[in-house]
Amino acid sequence: MEKQVTIYDLARALNLSTATISRALDDSPLVKPKTREKIRAMADKMGYRQNLIASNLRKQQSRTIGVLLHEVNSYFSTSVLAGIEKITTHEKYDILIAHSGEDGEREIANTRNLFNKRVDGLIVSLAMTTVATDHFTPFFEQGIPVVFFDRVAKKMPCNKIVIDNFKAGYEATAHLLQQGYRRIAHITASLQRNVYEDRFRGYKKALADHNIHFDPLLMESCSLNREDTLAVMDQLLEQKPDAFFITNDFAAAVCMDELQRRGIRIPEDIGVMGFNNDILGSLINPRLSTVDYPGTQMGETAAQILIDKIKTKKNGKATAEHKSVIIPSTLLIRESSVKKDRHRRSHK
Amino acid sequence: MEKQVTIYDLARALNLSTATISRALDDSPLVKPKTREKIRAMADKMGYRQNLIASNLRKQQSRTIGVLLHEVNSYFSTSVLAGIEKITTHEKYDILIAHSGEDGEREIANTRNLFNKRVDGLIVSLAMTTVATDHFTPFFEQGIPVVFFDRVAKKMPCNKIVIDNFKAGYEATAHLLQQGYRRIAHITASLQRNVYEDRFRGYKKALADHNIHFDPLLMESCSLNREDTLAVMDQLLEQKPDAFFITNDFAAAVCMDELQRRGIRIPEDIGVMGFNNDILGSLINPRLSTVDYPGTQMGETAAQILIDKIKTKKNGKATAEHKSVIIPSTLLIRESSVKKDRHRRSHK
DNA sequence: TTTTGAAATGTAATCGATTTCATTATACAA
DNA sequence: TTGTATAATGAAATCGATTACATTTCAAAA
Numbered sequence: 072m073e074k075q076v077t078i079y080d081l082a083r084a085l086n087l088s089t090a091t092i093s094r095a096l097d098d099s100p101l102v103k104p105k106t107r108e109k110i111r112a113m114a115d116k117m118g119y120r121q122n123l124i125a126s127n128l129r130k131q132q133s134r135t136i137g138v139l140l141h142e143v144n145s146y147f148s149t150s151v152l153a154g155i156e157k158i159t160t161h162e163k164y165d166i167l168i169a170h171s172g173e174d175g176e177r178e179i180a181n182t183r184n185l186f187n188k189r190v191d192g193l194i195v196s197l198a199m200t201t202v203a204t205d206h207f208t209p210f211f212e213q214g215i216p217v218v219f220f221d222r223v224a225k226k227m228p229c230n231k232i233v234i235d236n237f238k239a240g241y242e243a244t245a246h247l248l249q250q251g252y253r254r255i256a257h258i259t260a261s262l263q264r265n266v267y268e269d270r271f272r273g274y275k276k277a278l279a280d281h282n283i284h285f286d287p288l289l290m291e292s293c294s295l296n297r298e299d300t301l302a303v304m305d306q307l308l309e310q311k312p313d314a315f316f317i318t319n320d321f322a323a324a325v326c327m328d329e330l331q332r333r334g335i336r337i338p339e340d341i342g343v344m345g346f347n348n349d350i351l352g353s354l355i356n357p358r359l360s361t362v363d364y365p366g367t368q369m370g371e372t373a374a375q376i377l378i379d380k381i382k383t384k385k386n387g388k389a390t391a392e393h394k395s396v397i398i399p400s401t402l403l404i405r406e407s408s409v410k411k412d413r414h415r416r417s418h419k
Numbered sequence: 420m421e422k423q424v425t426i427y428d429l430a431r432a433l434n435l436s437t438a439t440i441s442r443a444l445d446d447s448p449l450v451k452p453k454t455r456e457k458i459r460a461m462a463d464k465m466g467y468r469q470n471l472i473a474s475n476l477r478k479q480q481s482r483t484i485g486v487l488l489h490e491v492n493s494y495f496s497t498s499v500l501a502g503i504e505k506i507t508t509h510e511k512y513d514i515l516i517a518h519s520g521e522d523g524e525r526e527i528a529n530t531r532n533l534f535n536k537r538v539d540g541l542i543v544s545l546a547m548t549t550v551a552t553d554h555f556t557p558f559f560e561q562g563i564p565v566v567f568f569d570r571v572a573k574k575m576p577c578n579k580i581v582i583d584n585f586k587a588g589y590e591a592t593a594h595l596l597q598q599g600y601r602r603i604a605h606i607t608a609s610l611q612r613n614v615y616e617d618r619f620r621g622y623k624k625a626l627a628d629h630n631i632h633f634d635p636l637l638m639e640s641c642s643l644n645r646e647d648t649l650a651v652m653d654q655l656l657e658q659k660p661d662a663f664f665i666t667n668d669f670a671a672a673v674c675m676d677e678l679q680r681r682g683i684r685i686p687e688d689i690g691v692m693g694f695n696n697d698i699l700g701s702l703i704n705p706r707l708s709t710v711d712y713p714g715t716q717m718g719e720t721a722a723q724i725l726i727d728k729i730k731t732k733k734n735g736k737a738t739a740e741h742k743s744v745i746i747p748s749t750l751l752i753r754e755s756s757v758k759k760d761r762h763r764r765s766h767k
Numbered sequence: 768t769t770t771t772g773a774a775a776t777g778t779a780a781t782c783g784a785t786t787t788c789a790t791t792a793t794a795c796a797a
Numbered sequence: 798t799t800g801t802a803t804a805a806t807g808a809a810a811t812c813g814a815t816t817a818c819a820t821t822t823c824a825a826a827a
Contacts, residue, residue: 354672
């Protein structure tokens with residue numbers, strides 16, 4: 072385990088000051104090209120590597136962005152991460168990923184840790200069980216930019232990247248209604264979170280606009296994991312629904328699988344509509360109708376806005392105003408929600 | 420944007436030295452409980468937050484582990500990450516995730532960056548196009564522990580967490596043979612990587628053991644993404660195979676979908692065997708036979724071994740010997756590879 | 768009361784790079 | 798040759814926490 076080579080070692084070896092070394096390695100025009108070359112050569116020869124911890128301490132930055140995710144196991148999450156990474160790599164930032172596993176307590180602990188690590192900015196999607204948002208105030212007080220995406224805090228004024236969940240929920244439900252489905256069951260998650268609440272409102276509005284009475288017995292919230300979804304589905308089937316609108320493709324796929332196992336035909340007997348456009352949906356039979364959710368684009372947008380805020384902050388300009396971006400989502404109609412006979416009839 | 424509160428501010432406010440403050444906040448028994456309480460209270464009151472960058476510089480550590488992944492978009496990758504995270508969270512380490520997108524060049528750049536960030540250890544799965552492994556030598560020279568998992572460098576002596584890919588490939592192929600399939604096509608990825616090479620060897624050995632001549636025309640390497648897989652499958656179909664052994668569940672699902680679209684029945688006409696046990700496989704029809712790949716366990720093991728190495732290193736004991744762990748994988752026989760008629764016959 | 772050892776606190780160096788504010792070298796004009 | 802502007806380099810402070818080593822405090826023993 073050799074000792075690290077520092078700029079002091081380089082300075083000694085070349086009989087120069089650390090100031091010159093530092094400047095040379097930073098490509099500063101203040102040092103003579105010939106000197107710079109000498110320093111470069113010696114740095115290579117001695118195997119010098121910059122100590123970013125020391126650099127960051129001095130520069131009062133970390134060139135790191137914290138990403139606080141509710142979960143990482145979905146296609147949506149990895150898409151968002153890919154989008155964030157694309158931008159941050161280009162802008163030479165690192166990302167520190169923390170995930171809360173949908174647990175508000177862990178979200179708080181993670182937020183605290185990222186703050187202590189002095190991340191230059193934060194990208195957040197709230198956990199399912201988060202209620203208060205006090206844990207972000209240290210960031211606001213220090214003027215460290217925070218961008219929320221997807222799962223945002225409704226009341227708080229902040230930077231937000233979202234889709235129009237109300238509209239998406241409305242359109243998905245309206246589509247099912249147009250296909251002739253009437254008793255549309257809705258499986259979703261905690262209504263505390265904007266995304267689920269908005270979609271639910273969209274669902275109810277679409278029903279109302281089609282003169283259908285909303286039946287509370289046709290709606291259930293759960294964690295959307297396999298077991299909970301199956302349990303909830305089982306319960307809802309007693310209400311004799313003719314369609315399911317499920318706010319998650321994985322849960323929708325689980326339902327479809329179980330329905331088919333019970334001999335129920337999709338979409339003839341029961342129509343299914345998912346949400347998120349997970350790859351999964353294009354590989355199951357019948358192909359799942361869903362709402363395309365541009366994860367990569369959300370990630371890119373969030374990262375770009377965050378980095379812009381970080382940069383303008385450095386230039387001293389305060390940027391108090393909050394950006395709010397709505398990314399377009401689109402209804403993706405495939406097979407699980409399109410009644411074939413009805414379709415055929417309409418063509419004849 | 421207020422100024423950060425430092426231990427100097429606390430020291431001044433309480434008329435104590437920074438040494439005492441630092442010790443108190445670290446729960447050192449060297450400071451009187453009463454003093455500690457006072458310090459704690461003042462820290463809370465003034466909103467003190469530890470600056471981990473300064474702390475890490477002084478302590479010559481980062482309490483961060485670098486994770487270098489070939490990709491992050493698979494169920495396997497997220498499982499591994501979950502496993503790593505479980506351990507690191509418990510041991511109070513952060514993880515810095517870098518992914519190479521299967522590109523060797525990016526892997527080199529990422530490795531360099533993680534080194535400069537002074538990660539305390541590194542967990543790696545090699546990219547598809549990586550050839551040399553010189554980029555890891557700075558870690559070895561500095562005695563920074565590195566653990567490879569899954570995609571490891573065969574020739575290099577190092578810490579490795581793998582499954583027995585040869586055995587898994589053998590068993591998967593043998594199972595298909597037992598089911599009566601004879602012309603088994605093999606779709607895999609770059610044979611440069613141990614995992615694919617070993618599985619391929621297992622495949623060939625199983626064929627040989629069943630007195631079946633290996634036909635090179637039945638084997639193709641590709642990136643395993645949708646388009647490439649479909650192209651390769653199309654080509655292989657000309658060789659009239661009666662089964663596919665595909666080293667990736669996603670690619671297998673894509674194939675199954677396309678085969679069924681062409682009216683080919685699975686498993687009656689063609690049997691399909693995947694690899695990795697992606698959730699996907701349990702949601703498609705017929706359910707995909709595959710090899711269960713314990714990602715979470717691999718992640719946990721890799722993280723635990725790495726942290727142990729970091730700890731023993733701190734205690735001064737050099738740990739030159741390399742750990743090599745083989746995690747058990749299991750053949751998961753579902754529907755896509757089991758000939759129903761044959762099955763029935765054997766029961767009658 | 769003095770001694771003594773442990774307990775508590777303090778002083779200052781340290782981690783490694785950056786950067787402000789000098790200072791020295793160099794080139795060109797007068 | 799001298800003066801002067803500019804280019805190049807250096808000395809030392811700085812970022813904030815930790816910690817080796819020194820010093821003070823205090824209670825119990827002598």
